[in-house]
Amino acid sequence: MNVLARIARNLSRSNPSAAGNEPGSAEAVWRLEKVILDTLDFNVVVQKVVDSVLTELGYLQLGYRIVVLALIDEDSQTLRRVSISQTAEARKALEVTPVPFKDIVIPFTETDNQCIKVMKENRPYITHDWFDILRPCYSKEDARQVQTIVGIKTSMVYPVTYHGKTQGVMIFSLVKSESEIMEREKEIIRNFTDIVGLAVQHSKLYTTLDNTTKKLKELNDKLQSANTQLQELDKLKDEFVSLASHELRTPMTAIRGSLSTILEGYAGDISPQSKEFLTAAYNENDRLIRLVNNLLNISRIEAGRMNFAFQTLNLEEIISEVITNLQNVAKEKGLNLTYIREGPIPQVEADPDKVREVMINIIGNALKFTHKGGVTVRTKFDGRSVTTSITDTGSGIAKEDQDLLFKKFSQVQKTNYARPQGGTGLGLYICKIMVEGMRGKIWIESTLGVGSTFYFSLPISD
């Protein structure tokens, strides 16, 4: 520490015999440095600063009785007393003071107060009158009375600075008169107040940092426990969705099985009218199954658990399976549902269940929103991937709605496409996640009044 080294050097030069416990000795100064700079907690530092002058430095023997540290509070533009030495005189002053110690707050505008002056001019000041340093908190009479009771003759005010910036002041009150103060005492005090500036600034930073760290740790702990809770909830939700879907799908598949057994004539002949209603029931039930499947898919996507079981597969097999499955929906609406292969189609690398779901979703949609004409499915190979297109002769989708289609809960209102006719608005969002998960692409081309074509491509197997 440069400053202290300088003090020590000066001391030993001016007073070679100064050593041991003599007030202001080189050893005392080093001790002071250690006491103050070893501490980082702000509240402890400000107390040690005022006490150690009297004890460690031994200035009590030189007639110093009360040491006060006051620091600048930038927010309120005031000078606030933060610590006072623990001496008998200080205790007495605290007993008789008309204003509580912590309330002795001097605004910067009180330029008649010598503390403010010292602070602004960065120059020490000596006075015999406490009113000079306590106004306007104390009246002149109060100041005189308290000073007399405590027995203080002289007070010195020193600026406390750090890197040339004033931090506050230190006030030393003595039971001896100004003429009895040695130059050497003052020099040591001047140098000491520089250390105080440094210690205060460091401890301020450290304490702020320490508090911030503590707060961050608390916050982190809270976040962690919230996260754990969320994970547990998420797992519960997952289990619930899984179980609910099982409980929903079991009766729905039984209904589908029963209806299809009747519809396909395994349970005897049925009238055309019965067949019509049973077909409607079958289709509606199928829609419910698709809905539950989609909700299940969404919960998997949200949980980041959409897994793909890749295998080499023949796309056409799945297409014809899906088309067969949806054929009665088309027939019921008087629509054509056809498949056209445009050239030879190689096998693709994909998850068959996901491909099936994507097709059911898109073809199912196309059938739902087409009322005249039909739906045509085509496959085409471009050398790297197989693109399946699903073209309908429906109402088409406005340009501004096309981007919204693949978003979650999309509601394409302008073209009266999704919601008004039922559905969750989840289907195409799921398709997009699935197709992209299989390293493919999905997109749409559409003209209002003419119809739409949905495309999705899948990479071929190596």
Place this chain on the structure above:
Amino acid sequence: MAKILFVEDDPLIIKIYSTRLKADGYEVFSAENGEEGLKVAQELHPDLVVLDVMMPRLDGFAVLERLRKTDEFAKKPIIMYSNLNNEEEMARAQQMGVTEFIVKANLSPTQFIEKIKQYIGSS
């Protein structure tokens, strides 16, 4: 005549599939839990076994595991089906040597019957 064993605790499901399969000329047996399924399989020597996953006593996985350990069923087609949220189940079944794992809700009965025929040929 090809023989099919359904290990399934829901009698309605058994009835739906067996009605169709019998009409198509298959012989269909059923067992309503895993334990009984194991016994019936070893007594009646079916050409194909359909296993539900969630069943009382032994579940589908346990039955699959034990059947695969026998000489007779080491290579015979065993199809598992479930309606659970089943990607994990599917992976597990595949590890244990299932021939095919089917999500009930994804296939219509007709498609399901097609699958069966695919493995044992028409009756």
